[in-house]
Amino acid sequence: AAPAAGAAAASQGWAAEGWWLLPLLVMLVGDSGVGKTCLLVRFKDGAFLAGSFISTVGIDFRNKVLTVDGVKVKLQIWDTAGQERFRSVTHAYYRDAHALLLLYDVTNKASFDNIQAWLTEIHEYAQRDVVLMLLGNKVDSAQDRVVKREDGEKLAKEYGVPFMETSAKSGLNVELAFTAIAKELKHRSMKLPNEPKFKLHDYVKKEVRGSGCCRS
Numbered sequence: 575a576a577p578a579a580g581a582a583a584a585s586q587g588w589a590a591e592g593w594w595l596l597p598l599l600v601m602l603v604g605d606s607g608v609g610k611t612c613l614l615v616r617f618k619d620g621a622f623l624a625g626s627f628i629s630t631v632g633i634d635f636r637n638k639v640l641t642v643d644g645v646k647v648k649l650q651i652w653d654t655a656g657q658e659r660f661r662s663v664t665h666a667y668y669r670d671a672h673a674l675l676l677l678y679d680v681t682n683k684a685s686f687d688n689i690q691a692w693l694t695e696i697h698e699y700a701q702r703d704v705v706l707m708l709l710g711n712k713v714d715s716a717q718d719r720v721v722k723r724e725d726g727e728k729l730a731k732e733y734g735v736p737f738m739e740t741s742a743k744s745g746l747n748v749e750l751a752f753t754a755i756a757k758e759l760k761h762r763s764m765k766l767p768n769e770p771k772f773k774l775h776d777y778v779k780k781e782v783r784g785s786g787c788c789r790s
């Protein structure tokens with residue numbers, strides 16, 4: 575079972591060197607092909623997985639250490655399979671996730687239309703206080719965009735979820751999305767005296783607008 579990122583974990587989690595020992599579990603979810611694996615690879619290795627699309631089977635994970643407010647935080651990021659046939663596998667992992675990044679593809683209307691179904695599933699299987707963020711990925715493909723930014727914003731607002739547009743290809747806002755999650759989890763887990771409250775909804779406003787760069 576995953577360690578809790580609560581007060582009890584906090585007391586065990588800190589080491590003298592400013593390390594957060596317990597990994598914070600972040601899960602990537604969304605339809606097949608929206609770019610979950612590419613987002614993770616971009617964040618972990620700073621590269622884009624070009625070439626043919628290999629769908630994730632079941633679930634995979636990578637670790638990455640981030641420095642958040644002077645503290646080293648270990649994120650364990652689970653990359654789930656978007657395909658329907660693996661849904662029962664991913665359901666089993668929701669319960670342990672501290673944060674969820676829910677992705678759609680701005681060039682694929684169906685992936686956006688399915689977000690409500692994903693939110694229903696999250697509501698059913700994830701922890702009540704899970705940190706959730708909605709990401710519209712592939713903004714580098716400006717010519718193929720079919721989901722407007724305002725539509726993403728509107729949906730996110732409706733559900734009270736922070737929102738950002740990203741590109742795993744150009745790297746736009748990828749680091750920012752994971753840093754936002756890491757900061758929120760770190761602040762929730764360990765409240766230092768006199769530390770101002772972290773506001774995730776405000777932090778995501780640092781988002782860079784646009785397509786990022788490259789032609790697809």
Ligand SMILES: Nc1nc2c(ncn2[C@@H]2O[C@H](COP(=O)(O)OP(=O)(O)OP(=O)(O)O)[C@@H](O)[C@H]2O)c(=O)[nH]1
Nearest residue numbers: 606607608609610611612627629630656712742743
């Ligand atoms: N243009 C563009 N293409 C992307 C981006 N992210 C992913 N892709 C492409 O989209 C396809 C699917 O990417 P994946 O990361 O494998 O998708 P996934 O969500 O992990 O898919 P499943 O494993 O089936 O759930 C691949 O061909 C990627 O090259 C992006 O930001 N921009």
